[in-house]
Amino acid sequence: MSLDTVKHASDTPDVEQPWAELGLKRDEYDRIREILGRRPTGAELAMYSVMWSEHCSYKSSKVHLKQFGEKAPASDAMLVGIGENAGVVDVGQGYAVTFKVESHNHPSYIEPYQGAATGIGGIVRDILAMGARPVAVMDPLRFGAADHPDTRRVLPGVVAGIGGYGNCLGLPNIGGEVVFDPCYQGNPLVNALCVGVMRHEDIHLAKASGTGNKVILYGARTGGDGIGGVSVLASETFDETGPAKRPAVQVGDPFQEKLLIECTLEVFKEDLVVGIQDLGGAGLSCATSELASAGSGGMRVELDTVPLRDSTLSPEEILMSESQERMCAIVEPGKVDRFLEICEKWDVIATVIGEVTDGDRLEIYWHGEQIVDVPPRTVAHEGPVYNRPYARPEWQDALQADDANALPRPKDGDELREQVLRLVGSPNQASKAWITDQYDRYVLGNTVLAQPEDSGMIRIDEETGLGVAVATDGNGRYAKLDPYTGAQLALAESYRNVAATGAKPLAVTDCLNFGSPEDPGAMWQFAEACRGLADACRTLGTPVTGGNVSLYNQTGDTAIHPTPVVGVLGVIDDVARRTPMAFAEEGQLVYLLGDTREELGGSAWSQVIHDHLGGMPPKVDLERERLLAEILISASRDGMIDAAHDLSDGGLVQALTESCLKGGKGARLVVPDGLDPFVFLFSESAGRAIVSVPRSEELRFTDMCGARGLPAARIGVVDGDAIEVQGQFSVSLAELREAHEATIPALLA
Amino acid sequence: MARVVVDVMLKPEILDPQGQAVQRALPRLGYEGISDVRQGKRFELEVEGPVDDDALARIHQLAETFLANTVIEDFTVRVEEREEVTPA
Numbered sequence: 001m002s003l004d005t006v007k008h009a010s011d012t013p014d015v016e017q018p019w020a021e022l023g024l025k026r027d028e029y030d031r032i033r034e035i036l037g038r039r040p041t042g043a044e045l046a047m048y049s050v051m052w053s054e055h056c057s058y059k060s061s062k063v064h065l066k067q068f069g070e071k072a073p074a075s076d077a078m079l080v081g082i083g084e085n086a087g088v089v090d091v092g093q094g095y096a097v098t099f100k101v102e103s104h105n106h107p108s109y110i111e112p113y114q115g116a117a118t119g120i121g122g123i124v125r126d127i128l129a130m131g132a133r134p135v136a137v138m139d140p141l142r143f144g145a146a147d148h149p150d151t152r153r154v155l156p157g158v159v160a161g162i163g164g165y166g167n168c169l170g171l172p173n174i175g176g177e178v179v180f181d182p183c184y185q186g187n188p189l190v191n192a193l194c195v196g197v198m199r200h201e202d203i204h205l206a207k208a209s210g211t212g213n214k215v216i217l218y219g220a221r222t223g224g225d226g227i228g229g230v231s232v233l234a235s236e237t238f239d240e241t242g243p244a245k246r247p248a249v250q251v252g253d254p255f256q257e258k259l260l261i262e263c264t265l266e267v268f269k270e271d272l273v274v275g276i277q278d279l280g281g282a283g284l285s286c287a288t289s290e291l292a293s294a295g296s297g298g299m300r301v302e303l304d305t306v307p308l309r310d311s312t313l314s315p316e317e318i319l320m321s322e323s324q325e326r327m328c329a330i331v332e333p334g335k336v337d338r339f340l341e342i343c344e345k346w347d348v349i350a351t352v353i354g355e356v357t358d359g360d361r362l363e364i365y366w367h368g369e370q371i372v373d374v375p376p377r378t379v380a381h382e383g384p385v386y387n388r389p390y391a392r393p394e395w396q397d398a399l400q401a402d403d404a405n406a407l408p409r410p411k412d413g414d415e416l417r418e419q420v421l422r423l424v425g426s427p428n429q430a431s432k433a434w435i436t437d438q439y440d441r442y443v444l445g446n447t448v449l450a451q452p453e454d455s456g457m458i459r460i461d462e463e464t465g466l467g468v469a470v471a472t473d474g475n476g477r478y479a480k481l482d483p484y485t486g487a488q489l490a491l492a493e494s495y496r497n498v499a500a501t502g503a504k505p506l507a508v509t510d511c512l513n514f515g516s517p518e519d520p521g522a523m524w525q526f527a528e529a530c531r532g533l534a535d536a537c538r539t540l541g542t543p544v545t546g547g548n549v550s551l552y553n554q555t556g557d558t559a560i561h562p563t564p565v566v567g568v569l570g571v572i573d574d575v576a577r578r579t580p581m582a583f584a585e586e587g588q589l590v591y592l593l594g595d596t597r598e599e600l601g602g603s604a605w606s607q608v609i610h611d612h613l614g615g616m617p618p619k620v621d622l623e624r625e626r627l628l629a630e631i632l633i634s635a636s637r638d639g640m641i642d643a644a645h646d647l648s649d650g651g652l653v654q655a656l657t658e659s660c661l662k663g664g665k666g667a668r669l670v671v672p673d674g675l676d677p678f679v680f681l682f683s684e685s686a687g688r689a690i691v692s693v694p695r696s697e698e699l700r701f702t703d704m705c706g707a708r709g710l711p712a713a714r715i716g717v718v719d720g721d722a723i724e725v726q727g728q729f730s731v732s733l734a735e736l737r738e739a740h741e742a743t744i745p746a747l748l749a
Numbered sequence: 750m751a752r753v754v755v756d757v758m759l760k761p762e763i764l765d766p767q768g769q770a771v772q773r774a775l776p777r778l779g780y781e782g783i784s785d786v787r788q789g790k791r792f793e794l795e796v797e798g799p800v801d802d803d804a805l806a807r808i809h810q811l812a813e814t815f816l817a818n819t820v821i822e823d824f825t826v827r828v829e830e831r832e833e834v835t836p837a
Binding site (some may be wrong): 227 | 762764821
């Protein structure tokens with residue numbers, strides 16, 4: 001095949017081009033022709049098609065995501081906001097923290113191990129590109145039914161992939177979630193979050209400025225893996241026959257990534273880079289166009305200088321390749337030699353592939369012939385934007401009317417006891433230790449808290465004890481019942497989880513996993529979730545710093561539950577002051593903070609006991625969440641509480657079981673006056689937590705709650721080796737432990 | 750008994766970190782002139798009974814579903830010829 005140069009394209013306007021096969025729509029193709037004033041070359045078409053895919057351009061979601069910026073609360077803590085590789089937050093003492101969550105859903109279904117592994121690799125490079133040293137990862141995961149045969153294929157592969165890549169990199173995995181629901185059958189959600197730390201002055205941005213500066217590609221060689229992965233893998237729905245299209249997935253090499261991290265941090269330290277971008281989805285197409293678009297001028301790239309693993313690759317393939325472990329840096333000419341020297345020291349291949357020009361075009365040459373000549377902004381930042389039609393699904397009313405509060409309840413203490421054991425032993429509520437034990441939690445030596453604690457916490461300064469806490473939460477069942485409230489509940493829970501450990505919530509990252517944007521019902525769910533999350537972020541004063549949208553999570557006509565996963569980052573002045581979740585001291589008093597209402601819609605109880613999903617999710621009261629957080633943080637700082645655990649799915653009984661099993665101590669409880677024992681144990685009202693208070697601090701603690709107007713009910717005492725609810729039932733810790741810890745290994749080991 | 754050999758290799762476009770590690774080690778050990786190394790797996794199956802089309806079809810199926818991960822790997826199936834050893 002002869003080379004499709006710019007000149008050739010101008011001379012042959014009528015050549016048929018495979019725009020449809022590349023995922024472009026007719027009007028999108030026409031717009032490309034309009035922008036260029038001619039037909040695109042093959043290479044240009046490849047670039048536009050990947051960059052204008054849903055995954056890269058956010059064309060369906062953009063109009064809704066705007067709210068995160070427009071409604072963003074003023075925050076002194078934000079150093080870099082939405083739009084860069086990741087947001088950056090000031091955590092004090094001159095430190096900045098960057099964090100972001102991304103999805104790697106479709107690749108992880110096709111090839112669980114490599115899909116999940118490269119998900120970690122990708123998010124780590126995003127964090128690295130901001131100038132930060134990656135210090136921890138977390139993984140919110142969702143799979144089909146726990147006993148489904150395909151879950152046995154997907155889950156172990158995903159867990160091994162996360163563990164394999166993360167452990168090799170030497171990054172602790174400090175938390176996340178594992179949720180099972182038949183709606184994720186065929187569309188598992190593999191989200192990955194990374195946290196990085198730097199000094200304020202170390203922040204780097206993805207822009208190519210300064211005419212004459214060199215463009216350096218460094219890291220792994222470019223191969224034929226994941227070609228078109230972005231447009232094909234991430235933006236097309238699987239049909240019912242399963243993954244018939246099996247494009248080459250990417251295989252990662254964590255040891256190469258480790259070298260890339262150390263090499264990149266060293267070039268940062270010597271101040272050798274002007275701008276930097278990681279290569280992820282859409283590979284070089286994305287990196288060159290985004291760098292040029294954000295910079296001052298144009299860029300010229302000699303594509304034939306790119307080091308290849310396979311010499312037969314065409315220029316289009318090189319532009320689209322998603323080979324892992326690559327970065328692109330903009331370097332002043334005088335610093336190139338030193339840059340290359342450092343790369344050589346780390347055994348990292350580095351090549352000058354082009355330079356920044358004073359024009360305003362991105363020009364790419366192949367053996368001297370021009371194959372791309374485009375305005376970079378039209379590729380990277382001015383892609384199509386769709387106002388997709390959305391409409392509240394017809395079934396929504398019926399679903400909300402199917403009230404879970406009306407389901408048959410346990411009649412007596414014996415039935416309560418039996419249902420408690422079933423609940424804490426159900427796959428979603430059971431201990432996930434079998435999974436998290438496959439990850440290295442303590443490497444680097446700064447992990448203060450990890451799963452199953454409310455949030456992961458890491459120390460970032462060994463002298464002062466400054467640390468950050470991160471939690472991720474999302475409840476697709478709540479969001480299905482009411483996406484607006486469901487998204488707010490995800491934020492509220494994550495926020496509460498961070499506060500429960502004693503850290504002050506500062507900022508938010510989100511991974512929005514939804515069905516097809518071409519379905520008005522799924523689009524409505526997405527729009528409502530964005531609106532809910534943006535409103536709640538404004539009220540709580542925690543801006544969204546960045547994140548990721550994953551659409552088309554559906555098989556045939558069946559979409560997943562709308563699943564907004566929300567990560568919250570908080571700061572704690574001294575990690576020695578943290579609050580763990582374990583009830584470890586006999587005689588301490590157990591207080592329930594917040595109001596318990598009859599709220600069972602979408603609850604774990606309704607799922608486990610009745611296989612039911614209907615009614616309304618719990619109410620959200622963000623002012624209450626803020627107050628609860630303030631109390632938890634003050635109590636932690638002043639040493640008034642020894643343990644705290646947030647109440648969410650599974651309600652009080654779940655939280656109590658976890659706190660008691662972790663501390664190895666039982667608890668004797670009394671149902672507060674006026675509360676039904678069943679509602680007390682199983683309701684999932686938001687804005688609640690349990691704490692254990694030393695007797696010496698009781699007065700101080702209750703005075704503080706009283707003065708601030710937070711309901712605090714003394715519900716019992718830490719004691720013995722059973723959980724006993726007076727007048728109802730008693731269950732030994734041994735029996736609880738068996739129920740809670742045996743489930744996952746029995747299903748998956 | 751006949752022996753059937755299944756060779757499993759990563760697809761050519763897939764990154765092979767192990768092969769690369771071997772290749773990088775070669776010059777350090779003084780072996781020059783090797784431009785690329787790809788590493789794979791070899792399975793030797795001892796088959797009971799005749800290796801006819803049926804048997805090969807079954808082996809092909811087991812290789813496709815179990816021995817190889819066809820998302821990222823290719824495989825070949827072949828019958829290994831063995832010299833008849835006549836007892837003295």
